[in-house]
Amino acid sequence: xxxxxxxxxxxxxxxxxxxxxxxxxxxxRRYESMTARNGDVEELTQDESIGLGVRALVxxxxxxxxxxxxxxxxxxxAGRRATRxxxxxxRVPGPPVDLVPVEAVTASWASGCQIDPLGVPLSxxxxxxxxxxxxxxxxxxxxxxxxxxxxxxxKWFVSSEGHRIDQRIRECGGGISATSxxxxxxxxxxxxxxxxxxxxxxxxxxESLDLAAHAAQIAEESRALLTAPQCPAxxxxxxxxxxxxxxxxxxxxxHAIELDRILGWEAAFxxxxxxDLAQLGSLRYGSELMNITIDPxxxxxxxxxxFDDEGSPAVKRDAVRDGRWVGVLAGRDSAAMASLxxxxxxxxxxxxxxxxxxxxxxxxxxGPHTLEEIIAATDDGVLMDLNRSWSIDDKRLNFQFGCEVGxxxxxxxxxxxxxxxxYTGIGPLFWRSMDMLSGETVSWGTPNCGKGQPGQIxxxxxxxxxxxxxxxxxxxxx
Amino acid sequence: xxxxxxxxxxxELVRRLGGPAAQAEAVVTRADLALTRFxxxxxxxxxxxxxxxxxxxxxxxxxxxxxxxxxVTADGLSALVERTLTAARLCPPDQGWPGLTAPVPMPQxxxxxxxxAQAEPDQRADRVGAFVAxxxxxxxxxxxxxAHRSSAFANSAGHSAYGRSVEAAMDGIARRDGADGVARxxxxxxxxxxGAELGAQAxxxxxxxxxxxxxxxxxxxxxxxPAAVADLLQNLSFYGFNGKRYxxxxxxxxxxxxxxxRAVTVVDDPLGGSGLPFDAEGTGRGALTLVEAGTTRAVAxxxxxxxxxGTESTGHAVAGGATWGPMPRNLRLSGAAAGPASAAGRSTxxxxxxxxxxxxxxxxxxxxxxxxxxxxxxxxxxxxxxSLVVTGLTRNGVWLIEDGTVVRAVRDLRxxxxxxxxxxxxxxxxxxxxxxxxxxxxxxxxxxxxxxxLASWHFTGGASG
Numbered sequence: 001x002x003x004x005x006x007x008x009x010x011x012x013x014x015x016x017x018x019x020x021x022x023x024x025x026x027x028x029r030r031y032e033s034m035t036a037r038n039g040d041v042e043e044l045t046q047d048e049s050i051g052l053g054v055r056a057l058v059x060x061x062x063x064x065x066x067x068x069x070x071x072x073x074x075x076x077x078a079g080r081r082a083t084r085x086x087x088x089x090x091r092v093p094g095p096p097v098d099l100v101p102v103e104a105v106t107a108s109w110a111s112g113c114q115i116d117p118l119g120v121p122l123s124x125x126x127x128x129x130x131x132x133x134x135x136x137x138x139x140x141x142x143x144x145x146x147x148x149x150x151x152x153x154x155k156w157f158v159s160s161e162g163h164r165i166d167q168r169i170r171e172c173g174g175g176i177s178a179t180s181x182x183x184x185x186x187x188x189x190x191x192x193x194x195x196x197x198x199x200x201x202x203x204x205x206x207e208s209l210d211l212a213a214h215a216a217q218i219a220e221e222s223r224a225l226l227t228a229p230q231c232p233a234x235x236x237x238x239x240x241x242x243x244x245x246x247x248x249x250x251x252x253x254x255h256a257i258e259l260d261r262i263l264g265w266e267a268a269f270x271x272x273x274x275x276d277l278a279q280l281g282s283l284r285y286g287s288e289l290m291n292i293t294i295d296p297x298x299x300x301x302x303x304x305x306x307f308d309d310e311g312s313p314a315v316k317r318d319a320v321r322d323g324r325w326v327g328v329l330a331g332r333d334s335a336a337m338a339s340l341x342x343x344x345x346x347x348x349x350x351x352x353x354x355x356x357x358x359x360x361x362x363x364x365x366x367g368p369h370t371l372e373e374i375i376a377a378t379d380d381g382v383l384m385d386l387n388r389s390w391s392i393d394d395k396r397l398n399f400q401f402g403c404e405v406g407x408x409x410x411x412x413x414x415x416x417x418x419x420x421x422x423y424t425g426i427g428p429l430f431w432r433s434m435d436m437l438s439g440e441t442v443s444w445g446t447p448n449c450g451k452g453q454p455g456q457i458x459x460x461x462x463x464x465x466x467x468x469x470x471x472x473x474x475x476x477x478x
Numbered sequence: 479x480x481x482x483x484x485x486x487x488x489x490e491l492v493r494r495l496g497g498p499a500a501q502a503e504a505v506v507t508r509a510d511l512a513l514t515r516f517x518x519x520x521x522x523x524x525x526x527x528x529x530x531x532x533x534x535x536x537x538x539x540x541x542x543x544x545x546x547x548x549x550v551t552a553d554g555l556s557a558l559v560e561r562t563l564t565a566a567r568l569c570p571p572d573q574g575w576p577g578l579t580a581p582v583p584m585p586q587x588x589x590x591x592x593x594x595a596q597a598e599p600d601q602r603a604d605r606v607g608a609f610v611a612x613x614x615x616x617x618x619x620x621x622x623x624x625a626h627r628s629s630a631f632a633n634s635a636g637h638s639a640y641g642r643s644v645e646a647a648m649d650g651i652a653r654r655d656g657a658d659g660v661a662r663x664x665x666x667x668x669x670x671x672x673g674a675e676l677g678a679q680a681x682x683x684x685x686x687x688x689x690x691x692x693x694x695x696x697x698x699x700x701x702x703x704p705a706a707v708a709d710l711l712q713n714l715s716f717y718g719f720n721g722k723r724y725x726x727x728x729x730x731x732x733x734x735x736x737x738x739x740r741a742v743t744v745v746d747d748p749l750g751g752s753g754l755p756f757d758a759e760g761t762g763r764g765a766l767t768l769v770e771a772g773t774t775r776a777v778a779x780x781x782x783x784x785x786x787x788g789t790e791s792t793g794h795a796v797a798g799g800a801t802w803g804p805m806p807r808n809l810r811l812s813g814a815a816a817g818p819a820s821a822a823g824r825s826t827x828x829x830x831x832x833x834x835x836x837x838x839x840x841x842x843x844x845x846x847x848x849x850x851x852x853x854x855x856x857x858x859x860x861x862x863x864x865s866l867v868v869t870g871l872t873r874n875g876v877w878l879i880e881d882g883t884v885v886r887a888v889r890d891l892r893x894x895x896x897x898x899x900x901x902x903x904x905x906x907x908x909x910x911x912x913x914x915x916x917x918x919x920x921x922x923x924x925x926x927x928x929x930x931x932l933a934s935w936h937f938t939g940g941a942s943g
Contacts, residue, residue, distance in 0.1 A: 035801045041570050043800035046561055047546040051529070060520075063599070066527040068548040085524045088599030092607045094520025122568040130570060143726055181727050185862045265517045267658075268619035268651045271856075352527045389859040391869045391892075398892055398941060400869050402861045422861065422869075424892070424939055453621050454513050454525065455919050476938050478867045478894050 013079030019056035039134035051351035061089035098336035104162030109306025113202035139219035141178035148174030173198030187225035198445030233475030241385030246444035246462035271394025286431025296360035301461035302445030349456035363463030367437025481630035576781035605673035612677030620650025625921035647917035659683025664917035682832030699849030707927035721783035722803025739906035746806035807923035838910025
């Protein structure tokens with residue numbers, strides 16, 4: 001029995017039990033991670049998981065059931081249970097459910113991969129982390145940590161409308177961090193970001209990070225931060241590095257434009273959104289430099305795919321154009337409820353989870369400047385980079401971020417290193433203050449986006465480059 | 479095949495394929511998890527899963543690797559064992575390998591409520607229906623979930639153990655004009671969750687949260703309700719009482735030091751509710767006093783961190799623990815001796831009536847000259863782990879207290895505060911008598927806390943910046 005056979009059996013059983021629509025995903029995922037600490041391998045884990053999740057729609061109510069068994073009997077039972085659960089949902093019904101049309105296709109897709117990350121010898125991967133963490137320890141880090149992660153996922157999707165799609169997505173990445181411990185506080189520096197950079201690529205991505213070459217510098221900087229001056233408190237011009245801006249986009253734009261949040265479907269947990277659909281197409285989100293796209297077609301970016309987990313093909317769309325809000329992340333049912341004509345942003349964290357609206361690659365189109373030009377044009381400000389903490393309210397308005405490192409900017413030059421840099425603001429006011437944007441874009445990968453109940457971890461991508469924001473409150477502390 | 483038989487089979491496969499010197503420990507868990515989720519007063523996501531998982535850790539030729547899988551056929555188990563052994567042999571030597579747990583009797587776990595273990599979607603939906611109906615027409619959202627786990631442990635030192643756990647939880651909000659009220663409970667029995675009671679409580683708080691005003695940032699005296707206190711416990715646990723972070727000097731914890739107010743006693747009590755009697759290394763689980771009358775007494779250890787610290791495991795090993803460390807996940811902040819609750823009536827009057835939902839909180843509010851009543855904390859993130867400075871926001875209701883009375887709703891505030899400092903000597907002005915069990919995001923973890931009155935909390939920003 002093939003994976004398509006199992007998915008087809010589950011869908012048919014759901015229909016036979018009374019569903020008016022059903023779809024099923026078989027997923028086979030291999031995962032490998034290694035962590036190292038102070039010159040030793042700390043943990044090596046290899047997981048392999050195979051299973052099937054089936055979703056059934058009865059009237060206006062959904063049900064979902066998942067099993068780790070691809071036998072015909074198990075698949076059919078899962079389909080029936082999904083339908084039975086949907087019928088239970090009807091005891092407390094919601095509004096009518098429609099699905100925006102998506103062409104039923106038979107298709108295959110695979111992400112690009114030059115070097116199979118699971119094929120690289122473990123000894124080579126271990127040596128990489130051991131050597132980098134040893135170097136950091138030798139250069140002053142009290143805690144030198146390294147990490148890589150690899151996911152190799154094969155999916156088979158079948159719907160009652162006739163979809164039959166298989167995909168193989170390989171993702172990997174890694175990074176290093178150095179922590180120095182002082183009296184009552186710790187300081188950390190990472191490369192290229194804390195817990196690493198990730199993409200839908202092969203091991204070539206990790207090789208390109210050149211972890212060993214940056215180990216000594218970040219260790220020394222983490223030690224130096226312990227005695228660096230505290231980031232001053234007040235309002236100033238803020239320059240953000242690309243990695244931090246990627247998370248700023250993720251938290252204050254990506255989540256805010258998720259249609260399920262806008263419709264209230266996440267109200268009790270992840271939250272809602274400050275955005276009102278009545279303002280789609282007219283609301284000024286940010287300055288005219290702000291052009292945000294939803295683009296799952298970017299080769300190698302972590303949020304890329306061929307088809308989402310409802311069978312919608314990957315399509316690039318605008319979310320913010322010239323500062324104006326014009327698009328959302330949607331699924332087939334949420335789009336229909338909002339009278340929109342596109343979904344395409346629904347994914348599930350594995351076979352045991354319900355597909356839901358998730359970010360794909362949500363990022364900034366390049367601007368006209370460079371980081372050095374931005375610094376040179378800044379008379380008095382702070383440059384912050386690499387995220388250390390992040391917090392935002394349930395409407396995605398009020399945020400506070402902490403970064404690993406800050407630098408004083410005076411009269412167009414980068415000056416002293418500053419410790420404990422933080423900044424805070426309100427999303428649209430912050431984005432409207434962006435007056436310089438670099439074109440040095442990197443598609444940063446975020447492999448730890450939490451959402452949903454039961455919890456799901458999403459993999460998202462965020463093209464971003466350094467940018468300047470005016471009159472931002474910085475230096476918030478306890 | 480039972481979970482215990484499967485775990486034994488995995489260990490035997492390691493012995494056969496890895497040689498008699500290979501050490502192995504295996505955990506096999508079957509789980510039936512279900513969650514009925516509602517929004518806009520209707521069920522919109524309703525999921526269940528019947529899964530099985532195997533976790534294996536091997537130590538061979540002085541090297542260690544771990545693996546997991548969902549395929550429990552003979553071929554699947556063989557593949558898991560072979561790839562984990564292969565991985566271990568390619569690893570550098572593991573200098574910190576702490577050895578396996580020797581055969582020891584396991585503690586007695588509480589009995590499992592079979593009705594909860596076998597709960598049907600209709601039962602969860604009916605509780606959701608009761609919540610929605612009790613909200614009196616306000617828009618509602620939340621979930622009702624049930625979880626049943628059947629788990630076995632075996633290792634090559636001859637130790638084995640078996641246990642089951644169940645949990646039921648309900649968490650919901652009612653909404654009025656953008657103001658939300660919440661009610662949240664975790665229990666060992668689904669029958670202990672009353673959707674109507676929770677819905678009415680959430681609605682009362684939402685009504686009381688209407689028309690909030692914005693207050694300036696600053697230091698305020700606060701009364702935290704159990705949902706907010708749960709966040710304090712969770713962050714103290716993950717960053718402070720974590721043996722790995724303690725060994726790395728990233729934790730604030732100093733056993734023997736009076737780091738907290740004398741009113742604070744914190745115990746990790748995994749078998750105080752339905753829980754498995756053993757951890758991921760087969761060590762028995764039991765109550766561990768972390769803070770006793772303000773003095774830090776212990777941090778949680780697995781075998782590896784315990785060996786580093788020169789002590790013994792406290793039964794807190796988790797899969798992936800070498801990276802994240804052992805974390806207590808069933809914390810109970812002990813309440814004060816039951817005191818008078820006569821203040822309940824006068825603390826909730828006028829437009830803010832409904833803000834205070836229990837006598838404990840009312841008694842604490844009655845003692846506040848000027849401060850804030852905070853229901854819940856949200857999106858808390860650590861700025862520095864050693865000082866445990868955390869930023870986050872209030873959520874699901876904040877009210878101004880003046881002269882012992884809740885006088886009006888307040889808009890959400892952002893805070894930046896050191897949790898140990900806020901709970902430090904002299905900082906706790908009162909504790910409720912009754913700890914209310916709050917669910918975690920994953921089943922099996924919970925945080926039991928009474929309401930808590932603190933002398934000062936640093937709010938660093940308002941809703942508008």
